[in-house]
Amino acid sequence: MKLKQNQKLLFIGDSITDCERVKPEGEGLFNALGKGYVSYIDGLLQAVYPELGIRVVNKGISGNTVRDLKNRWQEDVLEQKPNWLVIMIGINDVWRQFDTPFIKEGHVYLDEYRDTLRRLVTETKAHVKDIVLMTPFYIENNEQDQMRHLMDQYGLVVKTIAEETNCLFVNTQEAFQVVLKELYPAALAWDRVHPSAAGHMVLTRAFLKAIDFDWNRP
Numbered sequence: 001m002k003l004k005q006n007q008k009l010l011f012i013g014d015s016i017t018d019c020e021r022v023k024p025e026g027e028g029l030f031n032a033l034g035k036g037y038v039s040y041i042d043g044l045l046q047a048v049y050p051e052l053g054i055r056v057v058n059k060g061i062s063g064n065t066v067r068d069l070k071n072r073w074q075e076d077v078l079e080q081k082p083n084w085l086v087i088m089i090g091i092n093d094v095w096r097q098f099d100t101p102f103i104k105e106g107h108v109y110l111d112e113y114r115d116t117l118r119r120l121v122t123e124t125k126a127h128v129k130d131i132v133l134m135t136p137f138y139i140e141n142n143e144q145d146q147m148r149h150l151m152d153q154y155g156l157v158v159k160t161i162a163e164e165t166n167c168l169f170v171n172t173q174e175a176f177q178v179v180l181k182e183l184y185p186a187a188l189a190w191d192r193v194h195p196s197a198a199g200h201m202v203l204t205r206a207f208l209k210a211i212d213f214d215w216n217r218p
Contacts (some may be wrong), residue, residue: 010082017060026058090136175206
């Protein structure tokens with residue numbers, strides 16, 4: 001297992017990470033971590049590796065793009081001093097180009113996405129033990145669907161940055177594709193974006209695989 005004793009694990013992203021977490025500080029009791037994959041990961045870390053005492057913090061904010069992350073990076077990441085940072089962002093960067101096509105000032109196109117994410121990662125790398133980059137996703141089998149096709153391009157940017165900066169990489173789209181061989185997209189997300197409990201478990205499993213979590217640990 002890559003996480004070590006008493007480390008702080010901070011997740012930042014959009015509504016998929018937020019998932020109704022407590023504001024301003026997403027940690028503690030009474031669903032403070034939200035109802036999604038961050039809370040599932042925290043629960044499994046406590047249940048399977050209780051002796052490590054991993055501190056989990058949720059800094060997701062619904063509707064965020066990578067531009068929004070940049071504007072709150074100092075307070076919500078650097079000042080938190082995490083040991084591990086997990087970033088999953090990009091869904092709204094793509095989605096706004098489709099659901100609000102005429103409000104172009106809210107669009108984050110590929111070049112801005114790439115440049116901003118790369119800068120955030122490179123400037124933060126020296127301040128943390130490691131960074132995990134998770135791709136954005138669209139729960140749709142048809143790779144020629146316009147939004148799925150564009151989301152894959154943003155996901156490729158995440159993979160490239162992970163390789164350039166030696167970060168751990170989680171391909172969430174690939175993880176969903178395994179389940180989509182058996183299930184229709186709406187079974188995992190009514191809007192193909194906001195996952196059901198099963199969808200959040202797909203994300204949980206993909207992340208835990210990346211950190212060498214031992215599911216069979218006694």
